[in-house]
Every structure is written in C-alpha cells, then in structure tokens.
Amino acid sequence: MDRLTELKKESKDIFKGKVVHLVIDKVVLPNGEESTREVVKHPGAVAVIAINKEGKILLVRQYRYALGKIIYEIPAGKLEPGEDPNDSALRELEEETGYRCEKIEPIASFYSSPGFSDELLHIYYTDTLVQGRQHLDNDEFLEVCAVDLEEAVRMVQDHRIADAKSVYAIQYLQLTLKNR
Amino acid sequence: MDRLTELKKESKDIFKGKVVHLVIDKVVLPNGEESTREVVKHPGAVAVIAINKEGKILLVRQYRYALGKIIYEIPAGKLEPGEDPNDSALRELEEETGYRCEKIEPIASFYSSPGFSDELLHIYYTDTLVQGRQHLDNDEFLEVCAVDLEEAVRMVQDHRIADAKSVYAIQYLQLTLKNR
DSSP states (O other): OOEEEEEEEEEEEEEEEEEEEEEEEEEOTTOOEEEEEEEEEOOOEEEEEEEESSEEEEEEEEETTTTTTEEESSSSSEOTTTOOHHHHHHHHHHHHSSSEEEEEEEEEEEESSSTOOOOOEEEEEEOOOOEEEOOOOOTTEEEEEOOOOOHHHHHHTTTTTTTHHHHHHHHHHHHHHHOO | TTTOOEEEEEEEEEEEEEOOOEEEEEEEEETTTTEEEEEEOOEEEEEEBBOOOSSSSEEEEEEEEETTTEEOOEEEEOOTTOOOHHHHHHHHHHHHSSSSEEEEEEEEEESSSSSTOEEEEEEEOOOOOOEEOOOTTTOOOEEEEOOOOHHHHHEEEEHHBBHHHHHHHHHHHHHHHHOO
C-alpha cells in the first residue's frame, strides 16, 4: 500500500437524491490520526464536442440552478445506471440537440472535482451529425445553438462559456486545429 | 427574466461540513411545474500551473479519498472565507509545494460541475518560482514532483493526471507553446 493511502473506518449515508449521494466517512490518515472525508458520489457523466456540417460547435444554453444563471455548454448529461458512456454520449447528444451522429470518438475522461466528488466525465468528439429528434427530460429546458470556434473562444473569455468541460472542449478544438 | 430561469420556492439545508454544504431546493420550472434541485455549495478553489527554472511543471501526488486512488494534480486548494483568489493561489502554492513566486497571472475561471455544484475554480500561471516553505494541513499528505510537458502529456494519456483542472492545465501549456 502506498504511504499516502487513507483507510475507511466508518461510513455514514447523509443523503441520496436524484443526482448526488452524500456520504461522510471517518478515515485513518497515513500518520495514524483520524479525520473525516465528505464524498459526493455521482453516477458519472458524458459530454460531446459536436461539430456540424458548417464547421460550427453545438452548444446548449441552459439555466444552471446551482449557479443561479444561464451558461452555454457543450451537450452533456448523467450516465444512467449501468449505461456505457459511449451509448450515453449518443443518447444525450440526440436528446438535447436533436442530432444523431454516424461516428463518435472518446477523447478524454477526467474527474470534475476530486477533492469532494467521484464524478467522472467522459468527453467525446463527433463531426458526423445527422438529423434526429430532440426529446428533453421533464425538468430540462434548454436552447441549442451553433457557433464558430472564434466566437466560442470569445464566449470563454467573457464567461458565457464557463464550465470545466466546455472550456476544455474549446481549448481542445484550438489545439487540434493548430496540429492540423 | 429569461424564459429558461428557474425560481427558488423553498430551500432545505441537508448538511454543512468542512468542504461541502448540501441544500435541496424546491423550484418552479419555466413551464410552471415544480421540481427539486440538489446543490452542493462550495467556497471555490484555486489551482496553479507552476513552471520551475528547468521548465518543468510542478505536480502534487496525492491520495484522493473520493476516488479511492492516488493521482497527480497541479497544486490547488479551497478558498478561505473572504479570501481573494489571487492571495489563495499564492498561499496554496507555497503550502503545498514549498515555492513562492514573484509574479502570478490569472488565466481562466470555470465551474467544475454546474449540474450540481457552484464550485468555481480559478486557474493561475507562474514561471517565477523562488524557494519558500512547505506547510501542509494536518490532514493533508502529498508529494511534490516536477515533470516536463512531454511526460505530463503521457500522464494525461495513462490517467495518472486525471482531473479537470490538471488536464486543462496540460492542454493550456500545449496550446501556449504552439502559439509561441
């Protein structure tokens, strides 16, 4: 065992909701002392960098209650229990934007906030969109738009695009373009 | 008011800990229906892309209890109440790595996980490190190392670097280098 490892001593369920599952664990630290760790368990999520036939990036404009404001994000959503991230990406893309795609490619996976949550986010890329059918969840309200990379970069600068996955996505496109 | 906005009707405190503050709100949706929103309130955090005199990136190797494993991340930490993010970046850099810096520059701010948390992460850049003094929190155990960009890119690929801010940081360095 690595000398940095922390061991679970006790675990207490605090809340289990639609999205988050909060547990508070008592742990033994590497020096033998005890401490507590707050963990927000999350099913994981997918997000899709989707480029349309005009070379524009699909974005969804959405009110984020946790932030108390509207931001633009790349299409994304939570994994269903047992769902393969690849299937989830295809499903969320169509549900949110009304587009299917012929080919989708995983480009990165990362933890959103490892200090307090196990949420793992899988990022996909597609530029083979075909028309499908939008069907939003009952409590989901959003608008779809498409912008070119130059505009997306401006949207990052002025914080209309303001979340980790979408900021990453725009930077990914900037970098990919440079490498071509 | 934008037609996407959701309105708070009731708010219930579920848990307030060292890191997270969970509230469950009853909200009125844009269509007049009601729903609940789970919000993990967080004080916000800072992270520093720190390049040493050899041109290498400072990383901290740390056990992340929420993930049940060790990952490598750029130095980071939570904001203290009322603390300016700039001061927090300087403080966390020295506390975790033992380096101060002469100049630090904000490069991006983004929300980690806007679907359920208001955590805002401020990313800084510095390449003017000078020796300071490491002083970790009582329940904080980590090792500092420095790697070149090529190695960091490999670490992203094999998931030793696996969190949003650090993956973003490595991509930022790749992009910045290309632009020089």
